[in-house]
Amino acid sequence: MSDSSARLGLPYLAAGQMQKHVTLNEALTRLDGLVQCQVVSRTMTSQPDGVDGGSLYILPEGATGERWSLYPAGTLMRAEGGGWTAVPVPSGVIAIVEDADEIVVRRDGSWTPLAALIDALQDLDRLGIGATADAANPFLAKLNSALWTARESGDGGTGDLRLVLNKAGPGQVLSLILQSAWSGRAELGLIGEDHFELKVSADGSTWREALKIDPEDGRVRFPQGATRREAVLVTADTVWSPPEWVRWVEASVVGGGGGGAAGASGPAGTERVGGGGGGGGGQSHAVWAVDSLPGALDLTVATGGAEGADGGMTRILSDGVQLLSAGGGKGGASGASGAAGDGLQPAAGSGGVGGSLTAADALVDAVNGGSGNVLRRPAQGGAAGSAGEAIVEPIHGLCGGGGGGGSPSLSSGQGGGTGGHYGAGGGGGGAGVDAGGAGGAGADGAILLVCVG
Structure with a gap:
């Protein structure tokens, strides 16, 4: 028979042995070091002094000291009675390392972290990472980042990664809930049905x-709407590029309004006509996909005509190609309003004709300015001698009301009202004996860009 145990090498008592307590104490000391093994450190290199009896250390590479330097790295050293004893360690011994808060296992002559030896954990009821899992949350992880990555072919995988989540049937819930301060803010998944949805x-x-x-046809529905829409009102020449989020651009352009003509004057016995109102600027509208635009948009905004003068043309060009334009209204003439500017849609409000005086000095009332063309809320034309109304909500219409014609007078005629922004014609001046009223100026044009994405 052997004189020591097969695994731990504990010495056996021999029959008739003298001083049996020496052998027994040696075996108990070895057991005291191996059972429920807990070591102070496995990185300390200098042999310490004055440590408590029974303290255990695993020697690292380069250990120094009278006793530690005599043994190779990985040796389990035990402090006992002011000295040090090497404790033989068989494979399979588990030790807790206090200063590293880790568990290591003796295997093939070295110490290996326990986590490196775990290949499978099966049928766990709970798992908590950085926190304590409970019945409501059997898997709980408290951390600041996480990574799932595919196993590549070099590691025996395919390079793919597919995460599969399953529910029992259509009526159950399979979802991801995103919270802020432990209060739900978004839920994504199959929520009580098999339609994929976001709440x-x-x-x-x-x-x-x-x-x-809808899983049947893949059609997407946005119950609250999903289109972003922003309007940009341009009143001066500039170069403009659509923001990155924009997919479509709706453009409306209005030419400058024509200026109203001055009213006539002269003595009694002659017919004195009021000045004609300026024509409203033309209006055009177009819709473009951003991908179809040649480049940035060069925007030219027309100015309104002065007294009796034509309004300017408003244009949109891209890379030298004209995409859209609206002509200016014609200036008023004596007794007749100017024509509206060229455009694809009805024009801005024209100016009203100024009031006249007959040969018998009878007063002929001035004409109010015309209303602007809009989709919802028209800008009203001005009354006699008053400016036309400017638009309040550009996104619902771009054309202002025409200026009212000036009233006639047996002295000096009233001046015509100016055109209301945008593109409205000025009113004609009223006739007078001493002097005719001045014609009102036409309003400047404008460009309205509605961005859709």
Whole structure:
């Protein structure tokens, strides 16, 4: 028979042995070091002094000291009675390392972290990482970042990574809930049906469906709407490029309004006519996909005509190619309003004709300015001698009201009203005996760009 145990090498008592307590104490000391093994450190290189009896250390490479330097790295050293004893360690011994807060295992003559030896964990009821899992949350991880990466072919994988989540049936819930301060803000997944949907909440209690996809045909529905729409009103020449988010541009352009003509004057016995109102600037509208635009948009905004003068043309060009234009209104003439500017749609309001005086000095009333063309809320033309109304909501229409014609007078005629922004014609001046009223100026044009994305 051997004189020591097969695994731990504990010495056996021999029959008739003298001083049996020496052998027994040696075996107990070795057991005291191996059972529930807990070492102070496995990185300390200098042999310490004055440590408590029973303290254990695993020697690292380059250990120094009277006793430590005599043994190779990995030796388990035990402090005992002011000295040091090397404890033989068989494979399979588990040790807790205090200063590293780790568990190591003796294997093939070296110490290996326990985590490196775990290939599988099966049928776990709970797993907590950085926190304590409970019945409600059997898997709980408290961390600041996480990474799932595919196993590549060199490691025996395929390079693909597919994460599969499953629910029992259509009526159950399979979703990802995103929270802020432990209050739900978004839920994504198959929520009580097999339609993929996204819900959002501002308070964690009231939820709104933002997106839903029908699995039958793949059609996407946005119950709250999904289009971003912003309007840009341009009143001076510039170069403009669509923002990155824009997919479509709706453009409306209005030419400058024509200026109203001055009213006539003269003595009694002659007919004195009021000045004609200026024509409203033309209006055009177009819609473009951003991908189809040659380049940035060169925007030229027309100025309104002075007294009796034509308004200018408003244009949009891209890389030298004219995409859209609207002509200016014609200036008024004596007793007749100027024509509206060329455009694809009805023009801005024209100026009203100034009031006249007959040969018998009878007063003929001035004409109010015309209303601007809009989709919803027209800008009204001005009354006699008053400016036309400017638009309040450009996105609903771009054309201002025409200036009212000036009233006639047996002295000096009233001046015509100016055209209201944008593109409206000025009113004609009223007739008078001493002097005719001045014609009102036409309003400048404008460009309205509605960005859709």
